Amino acid sequence: MKNDTITTKIQNSPYITRKNLELFIGSNRRTADYRIKSLIEKGNLLRIKKGFYISPAYLEKEPNKQLYLEYLGTIINYLSYVSLTYALAKYNLIPEKVSDITYITLKKPKNVKTPVKNFTYRNINKDLYTGFEPLVYQNKNVYFAKPFKALFDFVYFAKFSTKEKIKEFVTNSRINWDVLDYKNKTALEKLLKQNGSNKMRTFLEVLKENKIL
Numbered sequence: 001m002k003n004d005t006i007t008t009k010i011q012n013s014p015y016i017t018r019k020n021l022e023l024f025i026g027s028n029r030r031t032a033d034y035r036i037k038s039l040i041e042k043g044n045l046l047r048i049k050k051g052f053y054i055s056p057a058y059l060e061k062e063p064n065k066q067l068y069l070e071y072l073g074t075i076i077n078y079l080s081y082v083s084l085t086y087a088l089a090k091y092n093l094i095p096e097k098v099s100d101i102t103y104i105t106l107k108k109p110k111n112v113k114t115p116v117k118n119f120t121y122r123n124i125n126k127d128l129y130t131g132f133e134p135l136v137y138q139n140k141n142v143y144f145a146k147p148f149k150a151l152f153d154f155v156y157f158a159k160f161s162t163k164e165k166i167k168e169f170v171t172n173s174r175i176n177w178d179v180l181d182y183k184n185k186t187a188l189e190k191l192l193k194q195n196g197s198n199k200m201r202t203f204l205e206v207l208k209e210n211k212i213l
Contacts, residue, residue: 007044011057014068014138015075018051048114049076059116064137070144071137073101073119076112080105080121081132081143084157087150093179104129104145104153122157131191147180148188155203156195163202170206177212189213 006024010016018036025035036053039045045053054072062068074080084102088094100118106129112119131149134141145153160166169175180188192204207213 010044010055014058015052015054015072046115049112067135067137067142069117070101071142073103074142076119077105077107077121079107081145083145083150083153084122087145088154091147091150091179093147093151093176094174148184152188152191160199166203166206170210185213
């Protein structure tokens with residue numbers, strides 16, 4: 001296949017794997033390695049991780065780059081949804097700007113550093129893999145934690161040694177509790193009760209004591 005045809009196909013795809021590329025450039029390992037290296041050197045291909053690439057031209061012309069990158073993270077690590085600090089920031093539950101996109105996954109936790117974005121994945125039990133909804137990117141779903149679940153996930157991984165530490169977090173943290181509407185507060189309370197761990201029970205107690213729930 002001609003180079004310009006290959007480049008066009010790459011530029012029209014949100015991502016491309018080595019197996020996809022081999023359909024265009026041939027499966028001979030040495031030849032494929034050489035042509036992939038050439039595509040990268042010419043700026044037509046960007047390596048995200050082993051065997052997984054994107055087109056810089058595709059990224060440049062993408063009108064919703066943030067949603068595209070959120071989608072990309074779910075492809076890099078299948079069975080994951082956006083949550084934790086990144087989601088909290090998008091919901092304005094925290095004032096900080098968060099650069100890395102953070103996910104909850106059923107797979108092993110890991111950090112994936114790429115030239116376009118860093119993706120962080122935390123593992124959670126299957127029974128807590130819930131509380132997210134789809135955002136649509138090119139007819140494909142990008143799963144995003146609802147506000148209450150993003151907060152629950154954050155607390156789930158936070159280390160609180162005492163009730164006083166939880167009180168300090170609730171009263172002195174930069175969490176904007178007013179962002180949570182009645183529906184999200186009700187869902188958060190239900191999930192905290194269902195979890196049953198000492199930390200989550202104590203967290204619920206503190207929220208009630210401070211009339212947040």
